[in-house]
Amino acid sequence: MTMGGLVDWLLAALVLGAAAWTLAAPTGFAAVVGFVGFGLLVTLAWVRLGAVDVALTEAAIGAGATGVILLMAVVRLRGGAEEVSAATPGRAVMVAAGLLAGGVGLALALAVLALPDPAPGLAAAAMARRGELGLGNPVAAVLMGYRGLDTLLESVVLVFAVLAVWSMAPDRRWGGIPGPRFPRQEAGPLALLARLLLPIGLVIGIHVAWVGAEAPGGKFQGGTILAAMWVLAWVAGLVQPPAIASQAVRLALVAGPLAFLLAGFAGMALGEGFLAWPPGLAKPMILLVEAAMTLSVAAALALLVAGPPERAA
Structure with missing residues (x-):
């Protein structure tokens, strides 16, 4: 395996790890921090793919601006903890949503892998x-x-x-x-x-x-x-x-x-x-x-x- 391939595998593992941490974070603040870190890792992934414009957009809007907006939302919601807790879905709904999201992600991955080489565009x-x-x-x-x-x-x-x-x-x-x-x-x-x-x-x-x-x-x-x-x-x-x-x-x-x-x-x-x-x-x-x-x-x-x-x- 080449050094570039090793970097790509390591980056992919870090992206998945950051995504898992963001979903499992015990507090809203920790989840936002994980989301920002996830965005920065995805930015590096886009750079590795040669899509510098997309990487800049991800860093600026995905990780940067969206991270700040989510952080401000967490700060504002601290005063209404009871309302937020009452609106939080139950474990069964969360599991169903996770399975649905995983199924959609798997379907998209299979669709991408099924594209001809090179992909049409x-x-x-x-x-x-x-x-x-x-x-x-x-x-x-x-x-x-x-x-x-x-x-x-x-x-x-x-x-x-x-x-x-x-x-x-x-x-x-x-x-x-x-x-x-x-x-x-x-x-x-x-x-x-x-x-x-x-x-x-x-x-x-x-x-x-x-x-x-x-x-x-x-x-x-x-x-x-x-x-x-x-x-x-x-x-x-x-x-x-x-x-x-x-x-x-x-x-x-x-x-x-x-x-x-x-x-x-x-x-x-x-x-x-x-x-x-x-x-x-x-x-x-x-x-x-x-x-x-x-x-x-x-x-x-x-x-x-x-x-x-x-x-x-």
């Missing part, structure tokens, strides 16, 4: 025609050229997720400020980290979003990094969440889907149909949509972490 077609879009990154070419409608719907789902979180606020708090108010940290590790990492993270987030057209990266990865920098500044007390009634907040949230829709209608007017990028204008339009999407992804993830309105504006 649009990779060759995407590589052959990515020049028409002016994009050097084949993943970006597929997401914007071949699966543009899917990417548009993903951006819309983020908006509805934020609205669902906002809807959990009492009527008297609607339009107010989400999340708790953290005291300003003037000294200590958190204060130092927030002040040193924030400008570096902003530059990295913008860079990762910008290079997505030519190299691994893009709007979701860059937007997640920008959201993480805002959350860091918020927890350190350097900034406070804006009221959800703010027009700037709502515009930032819908900027990406709105730009995507406008580009789609432009395709109908100048191209062959909805989301058909016009020749010669494809790359500039895609870059504009990506920039707007980066803003919306960052705003949506930050607002999801902040939670529903808790204070009056």
